[in-house]
Amino acid sequence: MTNRISDDLLTQCMHCGLCLSVCPTYALTGDEKSSPRGRIRLMKSVMESRIPVTDAFVNEMDFCLDCQACETACPAGVKYGELVESARIFVESSRKRTSLKVFILRKVVVRRRVLNFIAGIARVYQSSRVDRLVLRLLNIASKNLYNKARQLPKVSESFSINTLPEVIEPKDEWRGTVAVLTGCVMDVFFADINKDTVDVLVENGWRVVIPKDQVCCGSLNAHNGDGITPKGLARKNVDVFERTAAEYYVINSAGCGAFMKQYGDVLANDRGYSERARAFSAKVRDFSEFLVQTGYKKPGAHTCKPTAYHEACHLVHAQKVSSEPSEIVRDVADKDYRTLNEATWCCGSAGIYNVVRYDDAVKLLNRKMVNIKNSGAEIVVTGNPGCLAQIASGAKKEGLDIEVVHPATLLSRLYKANGSQ
Ligand code: SF4
Ligand code: SF4
Known part of the structure; x- marks a missing residue:
């Protein structure tokens, strides 16, 4: 994560266009600049100072879903996810945009106590009659705001990081120790899934550790142009998860797991952490990946x-x-x-x-x-x-x-x- 987009990454693209048919944003507009190939050309032009960082450029970087379907389709092995995340870091460092989004990502999501406090207020609000009244008013005032408010899932009754024990022993067989990330979004809205994850792992003979001082994985910040916060979070999680002495780190959120598998790259230039981050990433498994690879009942x-x-x-x-x-x-x-x-x-x-x-x-x-x-x-x-x-x-x-x-x-x-x- 630097403030420049790597030339090596940019020059990998051979402009074959095989990625176009899998790109959801290209499907929406039919416009080359909303395709992976088009965006790579735009990034290259900006890096070579042939065009400035215009609003249109910023919009295309924001419009991209970072879904990485283009990476799967690309025969040249273009690392598009790295490219778009670098481009967003470049945009943020060039424009110094301040917004509610940046504030929430950097000051709320990464601070579990603050996040859970706010989520607690949202829980009370959702269980009151006020939320129905507010929804009715929004429905009259603004269909857009009404639709956004409606899509918010229910906040969990309690957060699994607080309610699950730090260590859960298997009942019968004992196959080893795994550590589990409870996550930020996952715990706020889907704490039951964390509980289900632990139940399934224990049922399959795994001793489960829930490190209580774990932090947000950093993926939301990394995907939104922040090249600094995710490194601090990655260092903290390396420290915390290492202490569990677990053989695997089981992650039940695809976004978190994908980013934690990249910690080795994120901290590659950090002398105190590069080796440890690589070892960390080697232990990360998605929940389903882990069960099938190790065998499950x-x-x-x-x-x-x-x-x-x-x-x-x-x-x-x-x-x-x-x-x-x-x-x-x-x-x-x-x-x-x-x-x-x-x-x-x-x-x-x-x-x-x-x-x-x-x-x-x-x-x-x-x-x-x-x-x-x-x-x-x-x-x-x-x-x-x-x-x-x-x-x-x-x-x-x-x-x-x-x-x-x-x-x-x-x-x-x-x-x-x-x-x-
Ligand atoms: S498939 Fe790969 S090489 Fe071909 S245009 Fe898309 S990104 Fe470039
Ligand atoms: S990551 Fe962006 S460019 Fe690639 S397929 Fe998804 S939306 Fe299209």
Whole structure:
């Protein structure tokens, strides 16, 4: 993460255009400058001072979802994710933009006490009648604000970082120790998934450590042009997770896992941490990836409802983890498995994209919902909190009776149904 975009990265692109058909923003506009190839040309022109950092340039960098579908499609191995994140750091250092978004990301999200305090207030607000009144007023005053407010998921009843014990021992067999990240967004909105994650790991013979002084992984800041905060967070997590002496670090959020697998690169120039960060990243596993690679108990019960799998961008494209979660979903759905067309196409969540670029995100969500409806699925499984919230909000908006669940929730539920837990 520097304030320049690396020439080596920029010159990898051979302009073949094979990435264009998989790019969701190019599909929205049909405009070359909204494609991976077009954006790389723009970045190169700015780096060579042939064009200044214009509003149009900044808009294209912000419009990109950082979904990395183009990386999967690219035959030349262009590291597009690194390129766009470097471009955003370059934009922030050139423009020094101050905004509510920057304040929230740098001063709230990364401070767990502050985040949980604010989330606690939001929880009280959501459970009061005031929120219904506010929604009604917003519906009259501004459809846009009403829609944004409506998509906010319910804040968790309690946060798992506070309620889960620091160490949870397996009941019967003992296979080793894993450490789990509870996350910021995941814990605020989906604390139950953290609990389900621990239940499934323990059921499979793993001793689970929840390091209480863990911090936000830093991905939201890294994806939004901050080249400094994520390094501090990465250093802190390396210190904290090392002390657990765990063999693996199991991450149930695709965005967090993708970034923690990059800690080795993020801290590559930090003499005190480069080796340790590389060792850290080597231990990181996505939840489904970990279970399938190490072997897991088949629940012996099935969903008994049409079930489809939506592939989160930061799992399938950034981490290249696809077959493992698919295997779990196919197994638990059995004859009720439904193929989701364009399963690897971004749902529009993309970190905080659905908040800061709401209208573009809605267009992508609508496309996803058409595919979900056509699949006939009543359960949609996905491994990222952003996708869970986004697809659930799409289902709510359309009045569809669809449950959106994490693989950990599905497995935990089926183990219980089969009397294992
Ligand atoms: S597929 Fe790769 S090499 Fe081809 S235009 Fe896209 S980024 Fe460039
Ligand atoms: S990251 Fe996604 S939105 Fe951005 S250029 Fe690549 S495919 Fe398009």
